[in-house]
Amino acid sequence: MHTTSSIKPLRTLLAASFCSLYTAAAPAATPQDPWATMAQADADFVTHWLERQSITAVYPDKQAFTAQLAAARRVFDAESTRVSSYAGYRHALSRFVGSLQDLHLRVNFSLLPATYQWPGFQLVYRGGRYLAVSSQGSAHSGQEVTHCDGRPLAEWANQVAAYEQIIPGLESTGNWAGPLVLRDSGSPFIPRPRSCTIGGRDVVLDWQPVAASRFAADRRAATVFNDRVAAVAPFGADGAWVRMGFFAPQTQAEGQAFRRLIAEAPALRDKSVIVLDVRGNGGGSYEWFMGFLRALYGEDYANLHARSRLGIAHVYRTTPEILAYFRSDSAAEIDALVPPVDGTPFDPDYAKYQRALESGETVFVTPKNARAVPLPAGSPVNPVKARVLLLTDYNCASACIVFVDELKRFPGVEQIGVETGIDSRTGTGFGAPLPSGNGVIEVPVVTRDGRERGDNIPHRPDRVFAGNITDTAAVQAWIREEVLGKKSSTRPGR
Numbered sequence: 001m002h003t004t005s006s007i008k009p010l011r012t013l014l015a016a017s018f019c020s021l022y023t024a025a026a027p028a029a030t031p032q033d034p035w036a037t038m039a040q041a042d043a044d045f046v047t048h049w050l051e052r053q054s055i056t057a058v059y060p061d062k063q064a065f066t067a068q069l070a071a072a073r074r075v076f077d078a079e080s081t082r083v084s085s086y087a088g089y090r091h092a093l094s095r096f097v098g099s100l101q102d103l104h105l106r107v108n109f110s111l112l113p114a115t116y117q118w119p120g121f122q123l124v125y126r127g128g129r130y131l132a133v134s135s136q137g138s139a140h141s142g143q144e145v146t147h148c149d150g151r152p153l154a155e156w157a158n159q160v161a162a163y164e165q166i167i168p169g170l171e172s173t174g175n176w177a178g179p180l181v182l183r184d185s186g187s188p189f190i191p192r193p194r195s196c197t198i199g200g201r202d203v204v205l206d207w208q209p210v211a212a213s214r215f216a217a218d219r220r221a222a223t224v225f226n227d228r229v230a231a232v233a234p235f236g237a238d239g240a241w242v243r244m245g246f247f248a249p250q251t252q253a254e255g256q257a258f259r260r261l262i263a264e265a266p267a268l269r270d271k272s273v274i275v276l277d278v279r280g281n282g283g284g285s286y287e288w289f290m291g292f293l294r295a296l297y298g299e300d301y302a303n304l305h306a307r308s309r310l311g312i313a314h315v316y317r318t319t320p321e322i323l324a325y326f327r328s329d330s331a332a333e334i335d336a337l338v339p340p341v342d343g344t345p346f347d348p349d350y351a352k353y354q355r356a357l358e359s360g361e362t363v364f365v366t367p368k369n370a371r372a373v374p375l376p377a378g379s380p381v382n383p384v385k386a387r388v389l390l391l392t393d394y395n396c397a398s399a400c401i402v403f404v405d406e407l408k409r410f411p412g413v414e415q416i417g418v419e420t421g422i423d424s425r426t427g428t429g430f431g432a433p434l435p436s437g438n439g440v441i442e443v444p445v446v447t448r449d450g451r452e453r454g455d456n457i458p459h460r461p462d463r464v465f466a467g468n469i470t471d472t473a474a475v476q477a478w479i480r481e482e483v484l485g486k487k488s489s490t491r492p493g494r
Contacts, residue, residue, distance in 0.1 A: 036083040039092050042434045043076055046097060046107065046441050049432050054443040055317040056102065056426060058362045072099045079189065086111065087186040089438075091163040095189070097441070098165035101456060103397070104426045104444040106165060111438045113212050117184035117192065119205035122215065123153070124222040125174030127466030130157075130181075132198065134218040137206055139198045148181065148193035156181040156193070163189055167456050171419050172394040179219045224395055225470040226280030230258040232268065236480065239273040240386070244292070247399045248284025255336030258288055262340065265295035271386040273484060276407070279391060279417070279469065283398025291340030293406065300380035303373055306406040310369040313449040318357040318364050322445050325430055326350055343371025368450060382411065389483065390415045392461060393469045397421035404459045405452070416483055417465050417475070419458040425451050 032040070047069065051057050056065050076096040083092050090109055097107045120137020123130045123145055130146070130153040132139035139145065148156055157177040158168035166176045184192040184207065195204045228245045235241040242261070249255035268274050274296075286309055294302040316322070327350060346366050347353055356364040390407055392400075392415060401420050407413050426444035433440050453459075463483055467474050 032081075033084040035085055035089045036080050038436045038438075039080050039083050039089045040077075042093055042436050042438070043073070043080070043096055045432075045435050046093070047073065049441050050105075050443055053317060053319055053322060053430050053432075053445060054105070055315060055363070055445050055447045056100075056105075058317060059315055059447060060449070068100060072096055075099065082188045084188070085186055086113065088188045090185075091187045091189050094165050095163045098162065098167075101167055102424045102426055102444065103165075103167070103422065103456075104424060104429055104442070106429070106442045107434070107439055108431075108442065109439040113185060115209050116212055116215055117186075117207045118182055118210045118215065119196075119207055122179045122182050122218060122222070125157075125178040126468060127464075128171075130174065130178055133222050137208075138203045139196075143199040146197045148196040153178070153181065160190060163187065167422060170422065170456070170458065172421060172458060175223055175394040179223060183215060221470075223470070224280060225393060225472075226282070226395065228254065230254065230261045232261065232264050235273065235275055235476070238271055239275070240268045240271045241275050241277060241476075242268070243277045244289070245278075245281055246284055247281060247286075247288045247403065249288070249337050252334060252336040255334070255338075258292075259336070262291045262295045265292055268296060269384045269386065273389065274384070274386045275389045275391055275479065277391045278396050278400050278403065279393040280395045281397075281400040281403075282395065283400050283402075285339050286399060286402060287339030287342040289399070289403045289406070290342045294340075296384060297410070298380065298383050300376040301382055304376050304380055305410045307373075307375075308405040308409060308452060309402060310371075310373055312451050313368050314366045314370070315447050315449055316353065316364045316366075317445045318353065318361055320357065322430055323350060323354060323357060326353070343369075343373040346370035387484075388413045389479065391417045391475070391479075392420045392459065393418055394421055398423050398427070401453075401459065408459065414463065414483075415459060415461040416463040416479070417461050418469050419460050422456040422458050424455040425449075 050069065057069075073096065076092060079092045079095065083089050093107055097105060118137075119139075121132045121135040121139045121141070124133045125131075129144050131141075132143045132145055133141055135141040145153060147153065154174065157174050160166075160180045161168040161173050161177040164177060164180060166173060168177075182193070182196075182205075192207065193205060195202055197203075226245060227243075228250075229243045230245060231243050233241045233243065244258075244261070246254065246258075249258055290302070290306065293306055296302075297305075353364045388407075388410070390404065390413055392404060396404065397420070401423055404415065404420055408415060424444075425448045426446065427448070428444060428446045429442035430445045431440045431442040465475060465478055467478065469475065
């Protein structure tokens with residue numbers, strides 16, 4: 001069965017064929033704005049797709065899920081009466097889906113506005129503060145913004161998060177939602193601030209148009225580090241910087257690059273320091289990172305410590321559409337994309353899954369350590385002499401967080417940087433187009449019983465970096481000077 005915790009590529013034709021069998025509920029008799037009518041029809045389909053395909057609709061607590069979904073729908077129905085634009089439509093539907101607080105459950109919109117309003121700058125969250133960036137307005141780049149309309153920025157970020165499918169109340173919320181506080185899309189649910197406290201002074205904001213493409217590019221540059229590189233580079237005189245930007249190769253070149261990384265790993269053992277850089281890594285499959293860990297630490301030592309995922313029983317929703325979805329995965333047809341072996345596949349041809357489906361079972365369970373990865377005899381010696389630092393950011397998500405789960409069980413490994421992202425115990429998204437054609441709804445089809453880390457809980461670093469986590473030069477200087485110390489052998493030497 002699948003061990004990936006990332007969202008798999010959509011099978012649009014399969015999803016569309018099932019969608020064509022679905023008839024949305026008729027609009028209410030009372031005349032509505034067309035955007036509100038569209039939102040209701042899409043919400044009806046989201047509800048249907050959840051109930052039909054999501055693992056959470058049947059396991060572990062069907063009654064609790066039904067109550068949670070009903071509560072979310074009541075809020076949506078009340079808010080949809082205020083919808084009269086695309087911005088309102090998107091925010092109402094986003095809050096409906098996001099309130100279930102499962103990042104493997106998402107609605108992805110294909111329709112984007114051409115322009116927003118902004119005050120000439122946006123905000124970025126760094127080291128517990130909100131700083132102005134991209135400034136061409138009333139704030140200088142780097143100035144701290146503490147309040148808007150008398151409310152702390154954290155309150156604004158949490159409000160925005162609720163309508164952007166972002167989990168509120170976390171440190172990472174500031175990273176993801178902070179830049180959106182000063183973006184006005186015309187939503188009826190989020191007012192734009194009139195003034196903000198900037199550098200200790202109250203400043204009236206001068207709102208003006210900005211191209212949506214410009215705003216998005218500035219936001220990405222300030223908050224996301226994702227270069228999709230898998231490679232080793234020198235770090236100082238005798239260190240290694242191991243960049244792992246993905247665990248899901250999408251091309252033959254990426255698959256070959258990760259295999260080279262695995263092949264080079266044993267030669268790193270005697271370095272003074274190894275920095276494992278997973279910033280921006282959105283996940284993939286466990287097999288790729290386990291291939292690296294076994295190469296770096298040796299099979300026995302890796303199999304002794306990397307056992308977090310082995311204590312998990314995977315529970316899959318069983319439907320004919322999901323079975324067809326699994327069997328349609330063509331990644332294995334490209335040799336470079338076939339991951340290293342992680343034990344013995346439990347149900348490689350989905351025959352056991354199909355028997356459970358044909359028997360009328362609503363779920364199919366793969367037991368703990370289903371791949372029979374052996375526990376080594378005795379106490380294998382750690383062959384890695386290097387100090388191992390694991391560099392994370394808020395965008396380390398899904399299988400990347402599982403990599404952190406495993407690696408932090410290895411003695412001596414230190415997590416540095418900022419918190420990871422979060423995920424729930426669910427995974428493997430199955431998508432279908434919305435009736436409106438405005439996007440796709442993804443629902444999780446698997447959950448993980450026995451996972452040690454709770455839902456929406458990040459990994460917090462041992463050493464926190466308060467600067468710009470996307471600035472590699474600044475991060476490397478911090479590691480040399482603060483983490484390793486000024487007399488470290490990783491001082492620039494070549």
